[in-house]
Amino acid sequence: xxxxxxxxxxxxxxxxxxxxxxxxxxxxxxxxxxxxxxxxxxxxxxxxxxxxxxxxxxxxxxxxxxxxxxxxxxxxxxxxxxxxxxxxxxxxxxxxxxxxxxxxxxxxxxxxxxxxxxxxxxxxxxxxxxxxxxxxxxxxxxxxxxxxxxxxxxxxxxxxxxxxxxxxxxxxxxxxxxxxxxxxxxxxxxxxxxxxxxxxxxxxxxxxxx
Numbered sequence: 001x002x003x004x005x006x007x008x009x010x011x012x013x014x015x016x017x018x019x020x021x022x023x024x025x026x027x028x029x030x031x032x033x034x035x036x037x038x039x040x041x042x043x044x045x046x047x048x049x050x051x052x053x054x055x056x057x058x059x060x061x062x063x064x065x066x067x068x069x070x071x072x073x074x075x076x077x078x079x080x081x082x083x084x085x086x087x088x089x090x091x092x093x094x095x096x097x098x099x100x101x102x103x104x105x106x107x108x109x110x111x112x113x114x115x116x117x118x119x120x121x122x123x124x125x126x127x128x129x130x131x132x133x134x135x136x137x138x139x140x141x142x143x144x145x146x147x148x149x150x151x152x153x154x155x156x157x158x159x160x161x162x163x164x165x166x167x168x169x170x171x172x173x174x175x176x177x178x179x180x181x182x183x184x185x186x187x188x189x190x191x192x193x194x195x196x197x198x199x200x201x202x203x204x205x206x207x208x209x210x
Contacts, residue, residue, distance in 0.1 A: 047122035053085035065177035067098035082107035119144035143202035147194035165198035
């Protein structure tokens with residue numbers, strides 16, 4: 001059996017083989033979560049990339065938005081959370097409380113070399129920060145042809161164009177974040193159009209700023 005260890009919010013999460021059951025230990029106590037299968041999630045997932053241990057990233061809001069979107073919808077893609085620091089124990093507990101823990105794929109300690117493939121296989125990029133400066137992740141997502149849905153922080157508003165390359169929602173508004181994500185999921189032609197324009201803007205207008 002294969003054993004892999006990931007950094008998930010300061011916890012050691014060991015996965016045996018290709019099963020879904022993992023036990024998060026250390027600061028997380030006996031909390032059970034699901035870490036991505038060894039062969040990765042299927043393409044078309046929803047993606048968020050951030051230092052999720054940073055409270056300014058407001059992962060709790062994103063989790064609530066995903067749970068709201070998934071309510072009564074079994075067809076929704078998985079949510080992939082990738083970054084240099086994984087979710088906190090409180091965030092993992094909230095995911096379990098919301099009933100979405102087994103719908104998350106956690107990618108702790110993702111290298112720069114692995115990020116392009118993550119972006120390229122995603123269908124949508126989401127970020128629910130309370131504060132955001134210059135948003136490099138937005139540029140990376142857009143350059144990969146992804147529509148972006150983000151809270152209207154200064155950094156997001158500087159890069160994401162409402163209705164053109166994605167959508168901006170009010171900070172703290174998980175219901176609108178969920179609604180916008182569902183709209184793009186249910187209207188793939190719109191998502192493709194926004195993604196194509198996002199790539200164009202990234203390549204023609206933002207590449208020099210990176």
